[in-house]
Amino acid sequence: MIEFKGLEKTFEGKHGTVHALKDINLKVDKGEIYGVVGFSGAGKSTLIRCVNYLEQPTDGNVIVDGSDLTRISTKEIRNIKKKIGMVFQHFNLLNSKTVYANVAMPLILENAPKAKIRERVTELLDFVGLADKEKMYPDQLSGGQKQRIGIARALATRPSILLCDEATSALDPQTTDSILKLLQKINEEYNITILLITHEMSVVREICNRVAVMEDGNVIEEGTVFEIFSTPQTETGRNFVNTVMHTEIPKYVTDMIAADDNVYRINFVDHTAARPFLSQISKKFDVEVNVLFGNITELQGVPFGNLIVTFQGAGQEISGALSYLGDNKIVYSEVNAYAG
Structure with a gap:
């Protein structure tokens, strides 16, 4: 479903070259919830942004649904990106638009028929539990409600992959729990593969099938949640596990x-x-x-x-x-x- 082969990413800055990703080799299977955990600066955000090509790799391969994004045309990449939804840490909603318009935006940009937009938005607002909020504006919603709208918008085009970039780190523990249950529901009912990055090991513990631990641009260990929690192999892995265990x-x-x-x-x-x-x-x-x-x-x-x-x-x-x-x-x- 998603595979990284020898993935490298560097940035040029005023203080020299920053090596954000170093020889990343990972595979995310279809239908699983895969977590990537690391402290700030570990490279996890850069990694997830390579999946939808918001960042282009310096070297290596990013393979999505069998297509190597580094070897296909811009038009082909655009078509693949339509099947990738993304949920952001700070929601990225349009404050000047209603809840309905925010969820409908990806479909409006695709010039979908109004009847189809209405049908899909109604379905998604009901799915995320906010059917009665369609005429409200983001500023009138709680943080958890805003994230539910962000999730509904990410699902509008019926993606097969959902990327979650620190999707719960701006939320309180109770709201975080409700969002994680929603992500599990999405995974189970829509069979959507979820790639989730976080610095919260409690999030990994709750919903992930497998997890990779990143540090300084490297994947330093990877395995099932049970393997990482029961026998972490690195000091960083042990430190993360100890935050919840x-x-x-x-x-x-x-x-x-x-x-x-x-x-x-x-x-x-x-x-x-x-x-x-x-x-x-x-x-x-x-x-x-x-x-x-x-x-x-x-x-x-x-x-x-x-x-x-x-x-x-x-x-x-x-x-x-x-x-x-x-x-x-x-x-x-x-x-x-x-x-x-």
């Missing part, structure tokens, strides 16, 4: 740990979160288990537990306990307590 070991815990203690992080997912594996380990092996820190939360409706424990016992007994965890599909990793 609170997996970092507190100092008061590390102060209790001796240098030769066997410390492990154990992740419990789905059905394993409710089973008494730690008590079973104490019964099966001559090992004392001490839970130092942890929590249980949900990842997209699936229970997810994260515990920091110490195992005390002979090396052979501890090895047996760890093998028992592995045999039961429980992810664990040794922890350097002093590094968190």
Whole structure:
């Protein structure tokens, strides 16, 4: 559906060349919600703008629905862009136009018949829950309502891809939750592929199937939401996960740990979160288990537990306990307590 191959983007500025994207290789499958997370300046906005060719790559390939945008004509690119909707952080609505006119604008620009415009706008306003607001103006709406209008406008031309550029970062938590539910509804009912960039890991946790973590123009790790949340491979990934999962070991815990203690992080997912594996380990092996820190939360409706424990016992007994965890599909990793 969307694929980046060796994507590079540089900008020339008064202080020299800025390398915004560096050898990006990603693939977004049809019908999924794919998140790209990173701090400001990571390159994520530049990446998403390459999909609808608001930014032209310096090198590499951007493939949308099988067409390489870097190798086709301007006319062909325009036709492909009609199938790409975009939702912006600050809504980008026309304050001088009514809600109806804002949603209708893409269809008006396509010279669609008035009857077709009326039918489509009515359908979309009903879909986003604002059927009674069509005669109002953006300044009369709340932030969440403005974003719903922005989403309805992005859907006007029946796109197969929806790009979301920090679509919830200007909203309060409750409104954010409602917008995320709307995006899920769009994905499920219209089968629209969503590429979403954000600096909020909570957004990724709620609706994304897969996620890429960006830093300094690079994709530093990529995987399913479960993979990234359960076993982040980079410091930046761990920092993002910790903003919502609170997996970092507190100092008061590390102060209790001796240098030769066997410390492990154990992740419990789905059905394993409710089973008494730690008590079973104490019964099966001559090992004392001490839970130092942890929590249980949900990842997209699936229970997810994260515990920091110490195992005390002979090396052979501890090895047996760890093998028992592995045999039961429980992810664990040794922890350097002093590094968190």
